[in-house]
Each structure stands twice: as C-alpha cells, then as structure tokens.
Amino acid sequence: MTEDRLLDWLRRRLGPSLLGDDAAVLPAGRPIAVTVDSQIAGTHFVPDLDPAVVARRLLAVNLSDLAAMGTEPAYAFLALSVPAEFDARRFLAAFVAACRQHGVELAGGDLARSPVATATLTLLGRRGQGGRWLHRSGARAGHRLWLGGTVGESAAGQRLVALGARPKGRTIDLPPGFQPSAAARRAVRRHLTPVPQLELGRWLGRHSRQGGALDVSDGLARDLHRLCRESAVGAVVEADALPLAPGFAALAGALDADPLALALSGGEDYVLLFTLPAGVAPPEAFGCREIGTITKRSGVFLRRGGRSELLPAIGWDHLGG
Amino acid sequence: MTEDRLLDWLRRRLGPSLLGDDAAVLPAGRPIAVTVDSQIAGTHFVPDLDPAVVARRLLAVNLSDLAAMGTEPAYAFLALSVPAEFDARRFLAAFVAACRQHGVELAGGDLARSPVATATLTLLGRRGQGGRWLHRSGARAGHRLWLGGTVGESAAGQRLVALGARPKGRTIDLPPGFQPSAAARRAVRRHLTPVPQLELGRWLGRHSRQGGALDVSDGLARDLHRLCRESAVGAVVEADALPLAPGFAALAGALDADPLALALSGGEDYVLLFTLPAGVAPPEAFGCREIGTITKRSGVFLRRGGRSELLPAIGWDHLGG
Numbered sequence A, B: 001m002t003e004d005r006l007l008d009w010l011r012r013r014l015g016p017s018l019l020g021d022d023a024a025v026l027p028a029g030r031p032i033a034v035t036v037d038s039q040i041a042g043t044h045f046v047p048d049l050d051p052a053v054v055a056r057r058l059l060a061v062n063l064s065d066l067a068a069m070g071t072e073p074a075y076a077f078l079a080l081s082v083p084a085e086f087d088a089r090r091f092l093a094a095f096v097a098a099c100r101q102h103g104v105e106l107a108g109g110d111l112a113r114s115p116v117a118t119a120t121l122t123l124l125g126r127r128g129q130g131g132r133w134l135h136r137s138g139a140r141a142g143h144r145l146w147l148g149g150t151v152g153e154s155a156a157g158q159r160l161v162a163l164g165a166r167p168k169g170r171t172i173d174l175p176p177g178f179q180p181s182a183a184a185r186r187a188v189r190r191h192l193t194p195v196p197q198l199e200l201g202r203w204l205g206r207h208s209r210q211g212g213a214l215d216v217s218d219g220l221a222r223d224l225h226r227l228c229r230e231s232a233v234g235a236v237v238e239a240d241a242l243p244l245a246p247g248f249a250a251l252a253g254a255l256d257a258d259p260l261a262l263a264l265s266g267g268e269d270y271v272l273l274f275t276l277p278a279g280v281a282p283p284e285a286f287g288c289r290e291i292g293t294i295t296k297r298s299g300v301f302l303r304r305g306g307r308s309e310l311l312p313a314i315g316w317d318h319l320g321g
Helices: A003-014 A051-067 A088-101 A153-162 A181-192 A198-207 A220-231 A248-254 A259-265 B003-014 B051-067 B088-101 B153-162 B181-192 B198-207 B220-231 B248-254 B259-265
Strands: A032-040 A071-082 A105-113 A118-127 A144-147 A166-168 A171-173 A213-215 A234-238 A272-276 A289-295 A300-304 A307-310 B032-040 B071-082 B105-113 B118-127 B144-147 B166-168 B171-173 B213-215 B234-238 B272-276 B289-295 B300-304 B307-310
Touching: A032 A051, A032 B071, A032 B118, A051 A071, A051 A088, A051 A118, A051 A198, A051 A213, A071 A088, A071 A198, A071 B032, A071 B118, A088 A105, A118 B032, A118 B071, A118 B118, A153 A181, A153 A248, A153 A259, A166 A181, A171 A181, A181 A248, A198 A272, A213 A220, A220 A234, A220 A259, A220 A272, A220 A300, A248 A259, B032 B051, B051 B071, B051 B088, B051 B118, B051 B198, B051 B213, B071 B088, B071 B198, B088 B105, B153 B181, B153 B248, B153 B259, B166 B181, B171 B181, B181 B248, B198 B272, B213 B220, B220 B234, B220 B259, B220 B272, B220 B300, B248 B259
Parallel strands: A032 B105, A071 A105, A105 B032, A234 A300, B071 B105, B234 B300
Antiparallel strands: A032 A118, A071 A118, A144 A272, A144 A289, A166 A171, A213 A272, A234 A289, A300 A307, B032 B118, B071 B118, B144 B272, B144 B289, B166 B171, B213 B272, B234 B289, B300 B307
C-alpha cells in the first residue's frame, strides 16, 4: 500500500478533519499550527552521519513545513530513540543550538532505546503578525505557479552521500576524484542541511491575499499533484523554467542521472511551491522562479519543446520500497 | 549515561524551560498542554504484538501523561515508522477508534519506513473546566501521598508476555499450565492496555486546591523521587499500605519475583501518584490508596516492620541497558 492511498483511506474514515495540510491549524483562542516529522537512520540519513547534522536536519525539515503554512515557529517536542552507541548529547546540543537560532523553545519530549536511531519532532507555531495561514487548497485557475528555489540538487546530494560523501568539519569529503567538486559539495550540503524558507513563507502570509502553498519534500511532481488535488485545479509546468543549481547538469551527468528527472522527482528539496495571482511576484531577493500556470482543467502537464505531456506523480513514497 | 543525567544536563543547558512535568503548559491565550511518548518494537512491546494493541497502548500511555496534569485530551499527532510487514492499517483503525472513545482528534502526523516499528504520539490537551493544572512541583511537607491504583501488576504482565503470553480475541493465551491464571490474565491486560486515570486527574484538577501529581511510568520509587525533587521535599512510604492486585503475591511467586520489588520498581503502572493535604481524600469510587507522607526532610524512605530504610530511585531507565 502506498502512503497516499493509506492516507486517503484514513481521511475517509475520519470524515472532516484537520489532516491535509503541512501543519494543522487548531481552533483555539490564539490559533497555533502543529507539524510532525521524523528522521530515521537508514531511511532518511546514513547511520554513520554526524548526530549534530541529523539534529539540524530534523529541525530544518519541520521548519520547512511551518514555512509552507506562513507560520512563526515557537515550541519543539522531541522524541529521540537511539542505540547505545549514538551520541545523544551531541545530537541534543546541536538541536538546542539550532532551535535558538530560530527562536524555538524545546518544550518537551521523550527518550528511549531503539536499535535504529529515530528522531521525531513536533513543532508548534503561531500565525505571523498580520498574516494569513497558507494552505494547499489556495491555488486558483489563472494563478502563476512559483518555486522558492532550485530543485533536484538535494537528490544529487543524497546520491553523493550514498557514494561516501560526508561532512568533515566545515568542508565536505567527496568520493576520491569526483568532479565537478564545487557543485557536488553544494549538493551534499543542500541535502544534509536544507535551509527552510521561513522568510518567504512570512512574506507570502503577509503580502499575498490569495494563493496555495506547500513545501517540496517528496518531489516537485508529487507535491504539485497534492497542491492541485487539494485546490481542485490542474497545472502546466514549463520544463525550461525549472530553476536548477549552477553546474547541476554536469553534476547529474557525473552521477549517471537525468537532470530533469532529478528535478521533477528527486525530493527533499525543501523549497516552497506556491501560487500567486498573475501580476503579483515575491521580492527578487528571495530568488523565486515562475515555473508555470494553474489551470481550470484538471491534470498536471509538463511542457517542453512546444509539446505538453502528462506529468505523473513521480517522487518519494514514504511507505514505498 | 542515564536518562535522568542526560535530562539534567539538557535542562542546565536550556536554562528556564517548560521541561520537567509530564506535559508542557504553553503560555498562550487559552493554554494547551502537550505531551510526547513513543512505543518501539523490542523496547516497549514484543515485535509480534497485534498492531491494534500497540495502537491502544500508545494512546493510553500518552493519555496517562495528560491525566497527571489534570488535562482534557484534544488533539493527536502521530508519527508512525514501520517495516513493510507491519499492518499499518490495522494500527490506524484501532488508533482512530481509541481516539474517538476519548474525544481526541487525530490532527496530523507522519508516516515512514523503518526496520523497527516505532510509533510516536504527540497529544495536546486543554485544562479541564474550572480546574487547575497539576504539577510535579505541588507536593508540600505534611501532605499525604496517594496512589491511584495497584502497582507491580504491569511488570508481572510484561514478564508473562516475555514468556509467551499473548492476547487472542477477547482472552489472553498464557504459557501452558501457568498458574494462577486469572491473576496472570489480568496482569497481561494491565500491561498491554493500561487504563489512563483521566477521571481521577479531572477530579484532582477541580477539587484539590493543593498537591503534586505525576503518573507512575518508570516505577513507583523512581517517579516518587522525581516528585520529591521537583517539589523539594522528602517522603516516607508505608510498605504495608502499597495497593497490590488480588492474587499478586502468588503471581509474583510463580514468576520467581519479589512482589515488593515489582511494586516499587516494575514500572508502566500508569496510575497517578499524587499528594493531598491531610484530611482531603478523593472519592472512594476511584479506589485510591494513601501510601505515605510528604516530609520537610529530604530523602525518600520505605517503612516496614517498624523500621525505615532509604528507598533508592530504582526503576526503569529509558536509556539504560
């Protein structure tokens, strides 16, 4: 069973529920948003990865969910289950330091033994001052489709880590002789410690009156399908408009990978995918790129070389093989 | 490193924080309480246990934390990481059904693959109508010490499960020829599906003006040490007053265990341990038992046969061997 099918089944069982966005907005006096995400050794990171890097990554991927809701992070609840040889102290020190950088308070948690290092983070946030919540369901026909940054680079970084690349102090050790080295080091960094787009989420919450948003965690194609489904719209993506990192095509080539396939389905990009009415654009400083259009007609299409083709929901399935 | 030492170290690093209670009370318009707890195959349950039982247990142990705070449960966030052969659907169905019984809404979560089934639950609750939050720091010298139910039975149940006892439909399959069978079946049930004392927590929150509370999850002795430390008091426990389940001594004997040691350090009892001023008692229907006294003098003592001895913080350490 795939994750999406299991979630569909669950939502049918639940009836109307808060499920369906990157975080849940709780009906309360002053509403808060809550998100949960895990990092599991062997699934999300190589077991010998520096625990400090795992900690920063855990916080970053959860912050990315809050960014996609236009939410200010506030409180963290950490469940950490690790084998005896895992340096939990190093993990916690890095985690607390990263929390402080983002104004997040570690407010609770749970520790346990497990043969597989597993860290689950629950993050609570508040709506930004004067802003609105961003939802996946906010895309409308005619909106322009935007990406907050490049895609595919994290997937290239993941392949490099699988080949033996590791962080070492302030640099990245690459597999011997690997070229292009600058693009490869950037890709590994991008994969291991993504930078959540909180400022962009804040801007969208305050300055855009309309538009849907989510963060690209499971691949652009797959997450775009989710955005379209929640908004009951379709989309056309311009292949030539997809933002790629410098040297990305050469890097993909060195990894025997198709750059377009990595960009569309690599996943763990942690950039915001959002829509805005035509004529509205985020400030240039955010480095966003317009990549297509939201359509009334359902279906997600990729246009390249003057032709349109159906873009399937390729990407990462958390319960897949 | 032990869990408590690691937590001490962490709290020193954090400075003033919300850590230290069973759940965190968040400073907000209408305050909410948040708690997090995990169930991990091989650590908290045998890997072949029915996923529906794991789900009910996960909710119950988290609800017990909210009960200890005098909190009404409201929202659940579930992170579930399981191997392919784990019946996630069966787990989720039982989980949602158990949530409904307690008026809890599953409001978010995360699914992932892991070689070790791991379920982490974050529960949010509100303060009961007209009640107060219960804290570990509320015990005062002269208070009477109370237990919400029997202790040691869950630990006996855990040993039976290790010997092969399993739930089967509405009954419990015991190891062949095991006696006493009725007490053994009750102990296995008590271990696998504890009943959180939400009503008792509600009563304490509404009707007691003073007193500390927590739930006994890591053993009576260990958790009593925590209560005393947070309240800066000591305690004397009367060994003869400890509430034990019917047939418990015989059951412990059949398991080659000392009943008093099981009662003091077995853990996973999920009953409330609380203090009340002298002369105040919970309604008899709750079946609580007065087991000792809170003292100004620090130290936790056990009195039996007219003699007092120091009671060390024996019990379950989540990061222990």
